[in-house]
Amino acid sequence: MSSENTEDSNARWVAYRPEIQILDCTIRDGGLINDHHFDDDFARTVYRTGVAAGVDYVEFGYKASKRIFSPDTYGKWKFCNEDDIRRIIEDEPGGPKITVMADAERTDYKEDFLPREQSVVDCYRIACYIHQIPTALDMVKDAHDKGYEAMLQLMAVSTVNMPDLEQALALAAESQAAGVYLVDSFGSLYSEQVRNFTKLYVKAMEGTDKVVGFHGHNNQQLAFANTVEAIVAGANRLDGTLNGIGRGAGNCPLELLIGFLHNPKFRLRPVLQTVQDVFLPLKQELDWGYSIPYAITGKLNQHPRAAIAMRASEAPDDYVSFYDAMTQEES
Amino acid sequence: MSSENTEDSNARWVAYRPEIQILDCTIRDGGLINDHHFDDDFARTVYRTGVAAGVDYVEFGYKASKRIFSPDTYGKWKFCNEDDIRRIIEDEPGGPKITVMADAERTDYKEDFLPREQSVVDCYRIACYIHQIPTALDMVKDAHDKGYEAMLQLMAVSTVNMPDLEQALALAAESQAAGVYLVDSFGSLYSEQVRNFTKLYVKAMEGTDKVVGFHGHNNQQLAFANTVEAIVAGANRLDGTLNGIGRGAGNCPLELLIGFLHNPKFRLRPVLQTVQDVFLPLKQELDWGYSIPYAITGKLNQHPRAAIAMRASEAPDDYVSFYDAMTQEES
Numbered sequence: 001m002s003s004e005n006t007e008d009s010n011a012r013w014v015a016y017r018p019e020i021q022i023l024d025c026t027i028r029d030g031g032l033i034n035d036h037h038f039d040d041d042f043a044r045t046v047y048r049t050g051v052a053a054g055v056d057y058v059e060f061g062y063k064a065s066k067r068i069f070s071p072d073t074y075g076k077w078k079f080c081n082e083d084d085i086r087r088i089i090e091d092e093p094g095g096p097k098i099t100v101m102a103d104a105e106r107t108d109y110k111e112d113f114l115p116r117e118q119s120v121v122d123c124y125r126i127a128c129y130i131h132q133i134p135t136a137l138d139m140v141k142d143a144h145d146k147g148y149e150a151m152l153q154l155m156a157v158s159t160v161n162m163p164d165l166e167q168a169l170a171l172a173a174e175s176q177a178a179g180v181y182l183v184d185s186f187g188s189l190y191s192e193q194v195r196n197f198t199k200l201y202v203k204a205m206e207g208t209d210k211v212v213g214f215h216g217h218n219n220q221q222l223a224f225a226n227t228v229e230a231i232v233a234g235a236n237r238l239d240g241t242l243n244g245i246g247r248g249a250g251n252c253p254l255e256l257l258i259g260f261l262h263n264p265k266f267r268l269r270p271v272l273q274t275v276q277d278v279f280l281p282l283k284q285e286l287d288w289g290y291s292i293p294y295a296i297t298g299k300l301n302q303h304p305r306a307a308i309a310m311r312a313s314e315a316p317d318d319y320v321s322f323y324d325a326m327t328q329e330e331s
Numbered sequence: 332m333s334s335e336n337t338e339d340s341n342a343r344w345v346a347y348r349p350e351i352q353i354l355d356c357t358i359r360d361g362g363l364i365n366d367h368h369f370d371d372d373f374a375r376t377v378y379r380t381g382v383a384a385g386v387d388y389v390e391f392g393y394k395a396s397k398r399i400f401s402p403d404t405y406g407k408w409k410f411c412n413e414d415d416i417r418r419i420i421e422d423e424p425g426g427p428k429i430t431v432m433a434d435a436e437r438t439d440y441k442e443d444f445l446p447r448e449q450s451v452v453d454c455y456r457i458a459c460y461i462h463q464i465p466t467a468l469d470m471v472k473d474a475h476d477k478g479y480e481a482m483l484q485l486m487a488v489s490t491v492n493m494p495d496l497e498q499a500l501a502l503a504a505e506s507q508a509a510g511v512y513l514v515d516s517f518g519s520l521y522s523e524q525v526r527n528f529t530k531l532y533v534k535a536m537e538g539t540d541k542v543v544g545f546h547g548h549n550n551q552q553l554a555f556a557n558t559v560e561a562i563v564a565g566a567n568r569l570d571g572t573l574n575g576i577g578r579g580a581g582n583c584p585l586e587l588l589i590g591f592l593h594n595p596k597f598r599l600r601p602v603l604q605t606v607q608d609v610f611l612p613l614k615q616e617l618d619w620g621y622s623i624p625y626a627i628t629g630k631l632n633q634h635p636r637a638a639i640a641m642r643a644s645e646a647p648d649d650y651v652s653f654y655d656a657m658t659q660e661e662s
Contacts, residue, residue: 190559190591191522191556191559191560191563192563218552220555220587220590220591221549221552221554221555221556221584221587222555222556223552224551224552224553224556225522225552225553225555225556225557226556228521228522229522232522232523253552253626255623255626256551256552256626256630259551259626259630260521260551260630268654269651269654269655272623272627272650272651272654273650273651275623275650276623276648276649276650276651280648290621292586292603292606292607295584295586295587295590296603299587299590299591317607317611318607319603319604319606319607320600320603320604320607323599323600323603324600
């Protein structure tokens with residue numbers, strides 16, 4: 001049906017867009033379920049699956065401040081010490097790039113971002129809310145000046161006023177960031193909204209060489225669909241996780257994303273193998289994926305924390321009471 | 332972001348399109364999992380949920396030929412006897428319209444479609460493959476002439492050549508059908524394909540008063556997303572099922588569809604109540620929803636029957652062997 005698609009030159013189903021890169025954030029976003037306590041075997045399997053599947057980036061976790069978060073409580077991937085990552089990747093030649101996320105106001109970046117030559121990390125993803133943009137831009141500069149690729153990720157965009165967002169994107173376009181990520185933090189965005197946001201981000205980066213990325217959540221079973229929308233609208237760096245693992249409803253399943261892309265560098269079979277061997281048993285231990293409470297917070301454009309608490313409560317399936325509580329009058 | 336949306340006047344998020352109607356096919360498509368053996372309590376609960384939720388149509392099952400299918404093997408909703416439906420609906424005034432599906436070559440329609448005044452059925456949905464279009468059109472005429480609304484549903488459209496499809500749509504436009512359904516039988520269609528197909532169907536019906544509908548499958552977690560795409564492209568009759576129940580990966584979850592639509596006649600709370608009370612326990616008995624084998628058949632544009640057989644086999648989770656078998660060389 002190519003004649004229908006002339007409005008958008010990206011939509012060439014049989015070909016592929018070589019610029020498209022995949023970031024596997026399984027260990028990082030999956031770690032939000034278990035406070036980043038994945039063991040080395042798990043991390044090594046995920047990393048090696050990334051190598052075999054041909055993904056471009058593998059993300060291990062956060063570079064969180066040890067002043068704020070105790071290593072007695074959180075697992076190693078909350079802090080991503082160099083030695084921990086190095087032990088997993090074993091300097092695989094030609095393997096995926098290594099990314100670590102760093103939250104604004106929760107990272108001692110001046111000390112903890114080492115000079116690049118002392119680090120196995122390739123890219124820091126700087127996550128912030130709209131009021132933290134100045135801090136985040138300082139983190140971007142710090143990472144960039146030390147030799148890293150730095151990506152800027154504005155969270156909770158579905159709650160940001162358009163003029164504020166346009167200002168933030170203009171600042172990002174002038175920054176040292178290698179690109180910006182559209183993040184559907186609450187899993188609340190519908191396809192047209194993703195398309196319009198992505199176009200806005202792409203337009204704001206025009207005239208720079210900055211990439212636009214997309215990270216979705218599956219509250220309304222839209223993480224994969226919205227990732228495809230973002231691709232069609234011009235996003236070239238896409239997040240996915242094995243079997244869609246991630247906090248709450250989870251993320252875009254890597255197996256669907258690779259199934260959709262036609263670039264022969266990506267391979268589906270190793271992803272299926274790891275889902276079968278590791279994630280199927282893991283589902284007996286950890287709770288992720290679509291369920292009604294996450295659909296409700298997504299529809300209501302709310303942080304999933306209420307749904308996460310409800311799923312961990314003694315009434316994890318009292319959907320109607322949860323819906324009533326989430327929609328009661330606010331004072 | 333309305334300024335971005337001027338290309339498509341349908342995309343008005345805050346308003347709603349009053350023409351949009353919902354068909355709940357829970358009992359019919361869910362019945363494909365258990366050979367239509369749902370008991371009266373279940374059917375009554377689904378029907379009453381449809382009443383409370385404000386859906387426009389409730390579908391009970393098939394009008395299958397008793398010469399081909401034995402009532403000893405199949406449950407009552409395979410045949411939809413008048414008395415069985417009548418016992419459930421109890422002539423609820425102002426309730427949803429009643430639909431029944433009828434497959435081409437598997438229905439004794441001349442005998443079994445009663446004159447409308449003897450029936451509680453409002454609408455027959457005539458399902459066919461491309462080579463059965465003449466039979467299906469005769470069924471449409473028969474149903475129409477007896478006083479029913481008749482919808483034409485061409486299955487497996489993802490495998491039909493475009494010239495054949497255009498011919499079929501032209502015949503449908505000249506027929507007595509009240510409308511045509513775009514059906515993503517294999518759950519293989521991506522959003523742009525749904526958009527383009529829907530536009531093609533809408534264009535083919537131009538100048539008639541026929542409606543275009545959409546029925547999705549969730550093999551690639553796209554049933555809801557594709558339903559939204561179809562809505563944006565002009566489809567006005569949408570299928571959904573409670574908690575997405577349906578054969579294989581299931582259908583568009585009614586709770587997500589109602590959450591998306593803004594028409595105040597639709598109500599989410601009764602849907603959540605029934606999902607909580609009935610479908611959560613039912614999930615312990617029946618297998619539906621996203622899993623890798625269905626994702627594989629969807630990606631490969633294949634009927635899910637191989638995945639259904641594999642899920643019922645002794646190795647329901649050997650994804651890699653299944654993938655290898657489905658992608659081996661064909662002679």
